[in-house]
Amino acid sequence: MRLLLATMSHETNTFSPVPTKLARFCRDGTTLLTGQAAIDFYRDTRTCMGGYLEIAAGAGAEVVVPVTASAPPSGRVDAEAYELFCKLITDEVARGGFDGIMLDLHGAMAAEGFDDGEGELLRRIRAIDAKTPLCVAYDMHANVFDNMVRTADIVSGYHTYPHIDMKETAVLAARALLKVIAGKIKPTLAWGAAPMLPHVMSQGTHMFPNKDLQEMCAGWEASGRAVAASLFVGFPHADVPMAGLSAVVVTDNNQADAQAMVDELLAFAWKAREAFTFTVEKLEDSVARAKALGEAGPGVVLLDHFDNCASGGTMDTTDVLREIIHQELDDVVFFGIYDPEAVQQAIAAGIGNDAELTIGAKLEMPALQIGSRPLTVKGKVRTVSAGYYKATGGLTPGLQVFMGNTAVLDTGRVQIVLLSRHIEPTAQEMFRVLGIDPTVKRFVAIKSRVHWRADVGKLAREIVECGGVGVCTSNYGQLTFRNVRRPIYPLDPDMQWAVPKRG
Numbered sequence: 001m002r003l004l005l006a007t008m009s010h011e012t013n014t015f016s017p018v019p020t021k022l023a024r025f026c027r028d029g030t031t032l033l034t035g036q037a038a039i040d041f042y043r044d045t046r047t048c049m050g051g052y053l054e055i056a057a058g059a060g061a062e063v064v065v066p067v068t069a070s071a072p073p074s075g076r077v078d079a080e081a082y083e084l085f086c087k088l089i090t091d092e093v094a095r096g097g098f099d100g101i102m103l104d105l106h107g108a109m110a111a112e113g114f115d116d117g118e119g120e121l122l123r124r125i126r127a128i129d130a131k132t133p134l135c136v137a138y139d140m141h142a143n144v145f146d147n148m149v150r151t152a153d154i155v156s157g158y159h160t161y162p163h164i165d166m167k168e169t170a171v172l173a174a175r176a177l178l179k180v181i182a183g184k185i186k187p188t189l190a191w192g193a194a195p196m197l198p199h200v201m202s203q204g205t206h207m208f209p210n211k212d213l214q215e216m217c218a219g220w221e222a223s224g225r226a227v228a229a230s231l232f233v234g235f236p237h238a239d240v241p242m243a244g245l246s247a248v249v250v251t252d253n254n255q256a257d258a259q260a261m262v263d264e265l266l267a268f269a270w271k272a273r274e275a276f277t278f279t280v281e282k283l284e285d286s287v288a289r290a291k292a293l294g295e296a297g298p299g300v301v302l303l304d305h306f307d308n309c310a311s312g313g314t315m316d317t318t319d320v321l322r323e324i325i326h327q328e329l330d331d332v333v334f335f336g337i338y339d340p341e342a343v344q345q346a347i348a349a350g351i352g353n354d355a356e357l358t359i360g361a362k363l364e365m366p367a368l369q370i371g372s373r374p375l376t377v378k379g380k381v382r383t384v385s386a387g388y389y390k391a392t393g394g395l396t397p398g399l400q401v402f403m404g405n406t407a408v409l410d411t412g413r414v415q416i417v418l419l420s421r422h423i424e425p426t427a428q429e430m431f432r433v434l435g436i437d438p439t440v441k442r443f444v445a446i447k448s449r450v451h452w453r454a455d456v457g458k459l460a461r462e463i464v465e466c467g468g469v470g471v472c473t474s475n476y477g478q479l480t481f482r483n484v485r486r487p488i489y490p491l492d493p494d495m496q497w498a499v500p501k502r503g
């Protein structure tokens with residue numbers, strides 16, 4: 001058996017000013033992983049590609065991996081980069097000779113010229129090869145357009161947020177595809193969307209309603225009623241027509257039942273729409289509340305969630321850090337501020353030496369009505385790191401991680417992590433490689449929304465959500481949506497909707 005495996009993954013925040021050029025998809029910023037290098041990088045990792053490789057190896061298949069392109073969330077994908085990824089994949093499809101195609105796509109990629117990056121890739125693949133069985137593993141944040149589904153035989157989405165089941169999602173898709181190739185099942189897909197933009201802070205699978213929705217999907221898969229059942233909460237920071245919640249269900253040759261499950265998911269989600277919204281506390285109040293909670297000891301986690309880099313944030317807004325310093329919280333680690341220039345200044349100052357740095361707010365955010373301001377901080381340079389480590393915990397155990405040049409500036413009260421790459425602080429080991437034990441800190445302040453729960457969550461005694469400034473703003477009123485379909489909840493809070501009658 002011969003299988004084509006490929007990754008093209010990016011969550012596009014169309015409001016983000018962070019550019020998404022080819023280098024962002026490259027290992028260490030220089031090497032695009034292809035062929036054997038890609039296989040070696042992902043083998044035995046708890047990623048989608050790791051899952052595909054494992055199932056392919058188990059089936060004794062020969063694998064061809066034209067590209068594994070994956071970048072942290074940011075603005076629209078540069079046309080040159082997008083065309084390159086598509087060409088690497090479609091050239092291989094055109095060479096032919098495959099029994100199956102297994103794709104690891106995000107589902108919320110918008111490229112320059114294409115709101116539906118994945119759907120366009122699939123359209124091009126099917127224009128060359130309309131028949132070879134094809135599966136896709138999508139992120140739970142996929143914004144589902146028709147072309148992303150109608151062209152596939154199997155579609156499978158994550159059931160966890162934080163995403164700790166990437167590997168299992170791909171394994172499920174791959175196993176189902178092997179059955180399709182063997183002629184053992186006849187996959188039948190149904191899909192649909194509800195006009196709603198669930199708020200990211202309310203999408204975690206530790207809470208209602210997404211916990212319940214994902215359990216419905218997993219239950220149907222476990223019982224065999226569905227080959228694959230997926231509820232996509234969608235990615236709301238994308239001003240594209242199909243942003244928002246959708247469901248895709250695959251059955252073995254039972255269209256009516258696939259549609260019935262889709263409709264049940266959509267009806268449940270719509271009924272629970274209010275629980276998918278989020279209310280923001282005033283920044284001064286949340287930081288004061290955190291300060292009071294810190295009197296009982298370590299383990300207070302502050303979330304600077306307006307500027308989560310894993311949702312396309314610039315990771316360089318300073319407002320939450322400024323308030324933490326202003327209110328004199330003591331024994332804080334702040335992870336982190338993206339500022340490659342400040343990192344270089346800290347390196348030049350040298351470990352153990354004093355430095356005064358003006359950090360952050362270097363990227364303009366034209367999509368927002370309010371911006372951030374640079375912050376001048378004085379302290380000792382405590383750590384300098386090249387930022388390499390192999391993950392053992394967090395979202396992707398087994399994966400080699402490259403944080404880039406990193407420095408820690410210690411002001412006495414606050415240890416500020418300065419970064420040269422956009423990386424979300426999800427794992428405790430990200431602090432430890434910088435010489436910081438986060439479990440003993442009174443306050444751990446992070447630019448994260450939900451993914452931190454996978455590992456940093458273990459040390460949280462209290463959680464305080466701090467609204468600051470950033471392109472992941474939790475106040476939709478700060479963003480101008482022009483292209484998303486309307487009406488849509490909660491942009492149109494009083495709208496009515498019901499699952500359409502079928503047949």
Ligand SMILES: [Zn+2]
Nearest residue numbers: 139140141163
């Ligand atoms: Zn996601």
